[in-house]
Amino acid sequence: MSESMRAFVIEEVGRTAVVDKPIPEPGPEEAIVRTTAALICTSDVHTVKGALPVPGGRTLGHESVGVVHRLGSAVTGFTEGQRVLVGAVTPCYRCTYCQRGFTSQCGGALGGYKYTTQMDGNMAEYFVVPAAAANLTPIPDDVPDAKAVYACDMLSTGFMGVEHSYLQFGETVAIFAQGPVGLSATIGAHLMGAGQVIAVESRPERQALAKQFGADLIVDFTQGDPVEQIMDLTDGVGVDAAIEAFGFPQTFEACVRVTKAGGRVSNIGYHGENPNPLQLPLDAFGLGMNDKAIHTGLCPGGSERMARLLRLMQSGRVDPTPMTTHTFGFDEIELAFDLMTTKQDNIIKPLITF
Amino acid sequence: MSESMRAFVIEEVGRTAVVDKPIPEPGPEEAIVRTTAALICTSDVHTVKGALPVPGGRTLGHESVGVVHRLGSAVTGFTEGQRVLVGAVTPCYRCTYCQRGFTSQCGGALGGYKYTTQMDGNMAEYFVVPAAAANLTPIPDDVPDAKAVYACDMLSTGFMGVEHSYLQFGETVAIFAQGPVGLSATIGAHLMGAGQVIAVESRPERQALAKQFGADLIVDFTQGDPVEQIMDLTDGVGVDAAIEAFGFPQTFEACVRVTKAGGRVSNIGYHGENPNPLQLPLDAFGLGMNDKAIHTGLCPGGSERMARLLRLMQSGRVDPTPMTTHTFGFDEIELAFDLMTTKQDNIIKPLITF
Amino acid sequence: MSESMRAFVIEEVGRTAVVDKPIPEPGPEEAIVRTTAALICTSDVHTVKGALPVPGGRTLGHESVGVVHRLGSAVTGFTEGQRVLVGAVTPCYRCTYCQRGFTSQCGGALGGYKYTTQMDGNMAEYFVVPAAAANLTPIPDDVPDAKAVYACDMLSTGFMGVEHSYLQFGETVAIFAQGPVGLSATIGAHLMGAGQVIAVESRPERQALAKQFGADLIVDFTQGDPVEQIMDLTDGVGVDAAIEAFGFPQTFEACVRVTKAGGRVSNIGYHGENPNPLQLPLDAFGLGMNDKAIHTGLCPGGSERMARLLRLMQSGRVDPTPMTTHTFGFDEIELAFDLMTTKQDNIIKPLITF
Amino acid sequence: MSESMRAFVIEEVGRTAVVDKPIPEPGPEEAIVRTTAALICTSDVHTVKGALPVPGGRTLGHESVGVVHRLGSAVTGFTEGQRVLVGAVTPCYRCTYCQRGFTSQCGGALGGYKYTTQMDGNMAEYFVVPAAAANLTPIPDDVPDAKAVYACDMLSTGFMGVEHSYLQFGETVAIFAQGPVGLSATIGAHLMGAGQVIAVESRPERQALAKQFGADLIVDFTQGDPVEQIMDLTDGVGVDAAIEAFGFPQTFEACVRVTKAGGRVSNIGYHGENPNPLQLPLDAFGLGMNDKAIHTGLCPGGSERMARLLRLMQSGRVDPTPMTTHTFGFDEIELAFDLMTTKQDNIIKPLITF
Structure with a gap:
């Protein structure tokens, strides 16, 4: 008889619970990880609100680290007890989408x-890792779980936003919204050689973090049209790239407006909350002819990328932990989730320890 | 006293004329070309309808070849009497936009x-070439004017549409509309290794040309929703890239819909006719996360690119002249322009000889 | 008791044989294919000469197609009896090299x-396919085995040579040697929009095939220094890219010499025959500063790429079968191998049928 | 009668002098700059030793900033007296090489x-700027000349070395030699998101600067084979990219040896001192098949790039001035040049003030 574990699940739209489930068994290419730390993601808040149709009883969560509990028969190169990271996205790496390089579209x-x-997600005491050969990443001894766990989704997504900005060194970039993903994009833009990072944010504590993470200028959209403010800050020229980290049509359109001809719009915001299509205004889009480009994507996974994120933490070049405003034990998960839903108490990212 | 020449001008919105103007003098970095052949572009039809604000009396035209008449004092490497091509777009090559590689956004x-x-445009007996060192392209002896003139705009724009599709060999591409620019994209997609070219077009004569130029499949949008037809033709998967060569919100949206995750939408249609913003439907756009990319651009110019287009004509790999459905002398220019405006007589592209 | 099959093996350096082996069993992620057609590769000639250390009794061959005989327990989406292609290179797609996109360096x-x-290789009646989910490619009904089998190595390698040339449409490329890989590069250069393909080859029958496959000019190195000939043919400017498909220091150096500043050298030749290091002459290499780039690689595999190659055969855009100068039954394999070793009888590529 | 100025010239191989020359007049597209600060480059030491054939009396120097003295008739957008930077490389931006993007190969x-x-070079009181529209860069008020002048060559070259490394964030890079160009590459690698920078250098003061500029590890080649040391530091795997900033066959070969399969070698060293060809060892070069790439280049110029370099100085992200070990007035130029030739007194970069 298999042992049981606790898991944080969605019962139905609007209702969550902590339930008992059997500890899963690994298939030949899978691994089972015992969770040691996790982050709650706003995506799960969206899921509970009904953004994605998932069956009742499905475990939530996709930002967890832990130790290898069991390995599938075909998985080599890892040992039980080893500290590991697993990306939020866990591609098979073998389908045609993966072979084309679009592993998040597996x-x-x-x-x-x-x-x-x-x-089942991984906000649980144990979780399954598909295609473990590609999705298990050893965590270096000198990177604590509470830091490593930011690689799973936040840094990978935020950095993808910067990669899709195709920045040349010294170029200018505007980042719309400084929630945890936008803040991660700010870390990434600073890391990858931006010459000027303009962060759009109104909350003082997020503005402060943005500056700490490398933003050169803050635009507060409650103090005036952010497009006008950014055009003023750039002498009417606009920025080389804009990153949409908010997920609303207005901010998406603003990204198109603030980029110069030849500029890039990189979307990392989740646009599932607002049912209206995104719009491309003809003037700012140059009637479809001003060499602007729009890129989209979803948090890349895989151990190769995760290892590079961990290396940057190891060398001290990247430290996202100032985003951890709250810490809870797994037995307080429902309280933590409520707080993430209401965004009260200036919460940015709550860490869950196991 | 300077000699005079005839020029085809816009008098005011909706009215054109052939008028006398002085033959222009070259500035130090300019050249004067005596026109030998030209094509009429639908862009000029748009201009006459009022799409772009231009002063009365401005000469129309931007697709002309000819011979060097005079060279500015600083222009070397060319000789008077030499046959030359000039791109529709004539960048300075020195401003920051040009230095960044976005020469069409000069x-x-x-x-x-x-x-x-x-x-002044170049539907005239003589015309000015700015930054002549970069914008004058010698025409090889074995490429006639009536063929070379397609490089100025049609092939350069259509091929850019394919370049912005970032096709891997053997990939699939749908091209919406087979006017002269869409047909040029079809030539380019075939030239650059597409595995399957799906051309969307309803007019029989354009369908026939599309097939002649390399389209593998024709989708007639009068026979059913082209998005559904393309999804059916691709087993529900969609295409790797879609090229918008029509300039309407519906076709732009269709491009987003028919591309698979990770696909590219490449816009070459002019969206100045319809005042509404373009729309990105959330489902087909993957809520902003399905790795789709959208690229835009404007006919690239410059002698280096023009020379590559001419080389492809020289070797026989590219022959766009089947698009020339009509030929007129310059004294018939108003008749030709009317025909291009009404699109009667199955006109695709009228050649003007001087 | 497992059934047995015949396999063509290397007994020791310099000696081959046809032996009986058990038909292999698939592991969970593997498949077993029953061979229907194969090509002999010069790489195997090198192997038998001792270029690579392999244990005695190892089956040779890596260019085979067939039908699915058995599928491993974890392999879905294929059916027994289905016609399939397997690339010469069969990556795991999950190691860090594969995740970085360098699947040939798995x-x-x-x-x-x-x-x-x-x-064991696949010049045998049955063979194993590792990571079958990524390495099995269905063959369309209208592509015969004798054509499809060229995708395994020849076309994939030759086309990679062109991809690593980073050709813009209309650019010029020189391809050194027109053996089957060089001829495949010629097919690829023509397919992907080269403006001028210069093929370097002295054998008349290979020159003829090169022209048939799209070469515009032939340089016969027995008639004078090929570098000088190519510089003459390009008015002293050189080519945009050069592809080394021969595998000797002199041809590699010639590639560096014939490219213009900013040019690319793409190596697909196997340099294991000659023990001397390759050399970069300082003048032609611009003292390390003339923006030349050198790219190398090894036949990419994977079903996504193979499917694109097959699509090009299906549409009739690519037909490599004129390279098949000889056909043998598998019972004549040793005769065929001898001929491939001596390169007598103007052999280019011998097809083996099962 | 034109006024005269002092200029530092090469009289003949091995001999320099300060001479009087007329202050130059600008052509229509040129500008004249009055020099305010300059750096001496080792390239000039090579020139005086005879590396490049230049006529006697030619002014040396290519790293200078100053103020606009006069503008050619066709140059707009600048004012006399304006502080400006001019890159060491001053392309025309209009020839076919420039149009292809290889502006350093103008x-x-x-x-x-x-x-x-x-x-004439620009180690003189006044100097000519060709194609001034593209090559004059305004210097922001808050960037002093002594800092801005590093953009002309050192930072542009070093950063190009990093760009040609095609680093993904968090990747590893080895930089061979930490002279001023190698140190600039170290600054650039740190700026553009490297995960681990290994600097190869034996001189203590250069090791210290490398660490200050972002090197994570120092390899002293006097303490053992640097290839072995780097392989040890990377657990036998090697680095993702290696930058050659020394200019010798041994270091070039070491770059090939320390990169992993799929790695990039980026050359910024000047290989004019040693007449032997560079060598690619077959094992480390994977017999031409291990997906390694080699890139070369020459200091990119142009105001767009220079402006990005200046922006990074303005924001405080880049400060190369710790490389300025010595400062001299222009009347001490011969003394400074001697010191740069002998490399005594731990000199790295001497600043010349006017």
């Missing part, structure tokens, strides 16, 4: 995001 | 398109 | 090339 | 490097 659009949508 | 959005918008 | 340098070097 | 190999080789 098997089809957004299909690399398997936790919660296709299988 | 000095700012769409600023490389100087003929008619910033200076 | 697990380390050249590690994606597993047949013969790490496991 | 007109042909290395042709963008015009100072001293094609015209």
Whole structure:
């Protein structure tokens, strides 16, 4: 008889619970990880609100680290007890989408995001890692769990936003919204050689973090049209790239407006909250002819990328932990989730310890 | 006293004329070309309808070849009497936009398109070539004017549409509309290794040309929703890239819909006719996360690119002249322009000889 | 008791044989294919000469197609009896090298090339396909085995040579040697939009094939220094890219010499025959400062790429079968191998049928 | 009668002098700059030793800033008296090489490097700026001359070395030699997101600067084979990229040896001192098949790039001035040049003030 574990699940739209489930068994290419630390993601708040159709009882969560509990028969190169990181997106790496390099679209659009949508998530005491050979990443001894866990989603997504900005060194970039993903983009833009980072944010504590993470200028959209403010700050020229980290049509449109001809718009915001299509204004879009480009994407996973994120933490070049405003034990998960839903108490990112 | 020449001008919105103007003098970095052949572009039809604000009396035209008449004092490497091609877009190559590689955005959005918008166009017996060192291209002896003139705009724009599709060999591409620019994209997609070219077009004569130029499949949008037809033709998967060569919100949206996750939408249609913003439907756009990319651009100019287009004509790999459905002398220019405006008589592209 | 099959093996350096082996069993992620057609590769000639250390009794061969005989327990999406293609290189797609996109370097340098070097090759009646989910490619009904089998290595390698040339449409490229890989590069250069393809070859029958496959000019190195000939043909400017498909220091150096500043050298030749290091002459290499780039690689595998190659055969855009100068039954394999070793009878590529 | 100025010239191989020359007049597209600060470059030491054939009396120097003295008739957008920077390489931006994006190869190999080789250099009280529209860069008020002057060559070259490394964030890079160009590459690698920078250098003061500029590890080649040391430091795997900033066959070969399969070698060293060809060892080069790439280049110029470098200085992200070990007035130029030739007194970079 298999042992049981506790898992944080969605019962139905609007209702969560902590339930007992059997500790899972690994298939030949899988691994089971015992969770040691996790972060709650706003995506899960969206899921509970009904953004994605998931069956009742499905475990939530996709930002967890832990230690290898068991390895599938075909998985080599890891040992039980080893500290490991698993990306929020866990591609198979073998389908045609993966072979084309679009691993987050594994098997089809957004299909690399398997936790919660296709299988139990990892806000639980144990969780399954598909395609473990590619998705298990050893954590170096000198990187604590509470830091490493930011690689799973936040840094990977934020840095993708910067990669999709195709910045040349010294170029200018505006980042719309400084929630945890936007803040991660700010860390990434600073890391990858931006010459000027303009962060759009109104909350004082997020503005302060943005500056700490490398933003050169803050635009407060409650103090005036952010497009006008950014055009003024750039002498009417606009920025080389804009990163949408908010997920609303207005900020998406603002990104198109603040970029110069030849500029890039990089979307990392989740646009599932607002049912209206995104719009491209003809003037700012140059009637479709001003060499602007728009890129989109979903948190890349995989151990190779995760290892590079961990290396940057190891060398001290990247430290996202100032985003951890709150810490809870797993027995307080429902309280933590409520706080993440209401965004009260100036919460940015709550860490869950196991 | 300077000699005079005839020029085809816009008198005011909706009215054109052939008028006498002085033959222009070259500035130090300019050249004067005596026109030998030209094509009429639908862009000029748009201009006459009022799409772009231009002063009365401005010469129309931007697709002309000819012979060097006079060279500015600082222009070397060319000789008077030499047959030359000049791209529709004539960048300075020295401003920051040009230095960044966005030469069609010379000095700012769409600023490389100087003929008619910033200076007299070249539907005239003589015309000015700015930055002649970069914009004059010798025409090889074995490429006739009537063929070479397609490089100025049609092939350069259509091929840019393919370049912005970032096709890997053997990939699939749908091209929406087979007017002269869409047909040029079809030529380019075939030239650059597409595995399957799906051309969307309803007019039989354009369908036939599309097939002649390399389209593998034709989708007639009068026979059913083209998005559904393309999804059916691709087993529900969609295409790797879609090229918008029509200039309407519906076709732009269709491009987003028919591309698979990780696909590219490449816009070459002119979206100045319809005032509504373009729309990105959230489902087909993957909520901003399905690794789709959208690229835009404006006909690249410059002698280096023009020379590559001419080389492809020289070797026989590219022959766009089947698009020339009509030929007129310059004294019939108003008749030709009317025909291009009404699109009667199955006109695709009228050649003007001087 | 397992059934037995015949396999063509290397007994020791310089000696081959046809032997009986058990038909292999698939591991969970593997498949077994029953061979229907194969090509002999010069790489195997090198192997038999001792270029690579392989244990005695190892089956040779890496260019085979067939039908699915058995599927491993974890392999889905294929059916027994289905016609399939398997690339010469069969990566795991999950190691860090594969995740970085260098699938031919799976697990380390050249590690994606597993047949013969790490496991039995596929010049046998049955063979194993590792990571079958990524390495099995269905063959369309309208592509015969004798054509499809060219995708395994020849076309994939030759086309990679062109991809690593980073050709813009209309650019010029010189291809050194027109053996089957060089001829495949010629097909690819023509397919992907080269403006001028210069093929360097002295054998008349290979020159003829090169022209048939799209070469515009032939340089016969027995008639004078090919570098000088190419510089003459390009008005002293040189080519945009050069592809080394021969595998000797002199041709590699010639590639560096014939490219213009900013040009690319793409190596697809196997340099294991000559023990001397390759040399970069300082003048032609611009003292290390003339923006030349050198790219190398090894036949990419994977079903996504193979499917694109097959699509090009399906549409009739690519037909490599004129390279098949000889056909043998598998019972004549030793005769065929001898002929491939001596390169007598104007052999280019011998097809083996099962 | 034109006024005269002092200029530092090469009289003949091995002999320099300060002489009087007329202050130059600008052509229509040129500008004259009055020099305020300059750096001496080791390239000039090579020139005086005879590396490049230049006529006697030619002014040396290519790293100077100053104020606009006079503008050619066709140059707009600048004012006399304005503080400006001019890159060491001053391309025309209009020839086919420039149009292809290889502006440092303007007109042909290395042709963008015009100072001293094609015209008087700028180690003089006044100097000519060709194609001034593209090559004059305004210096922001808050960047002093002594800092801005590093953009001309050192930072532009060093950063190009990093750009040609095609680093993904968090990757590893080894930089061979920490002279001023190698140190600039170290600054650039740190700026652009390297995860681990290994600097190869034996001189203590350069090791210290390398660490200050972002090197994580120092390899002293006097303490053992640097290839072995780097392989040890990377657990036998090697680095993702290696930058050659020394200019010798041994270091070039070491770069090939320390990179992993799929790695990039980026050359910024000047290989004119040693007449032997560079060598690619077959094992480390994977017999030409291990997906390694080699890139070369020459200090990119142009105001757009220079402005990005200046922006990074303005924001405080880049400060190269710790490399300025010595400062001299222009009347001490010969003393400074001697010191740069002998490399005594731990000199790295001497600043010349006017």
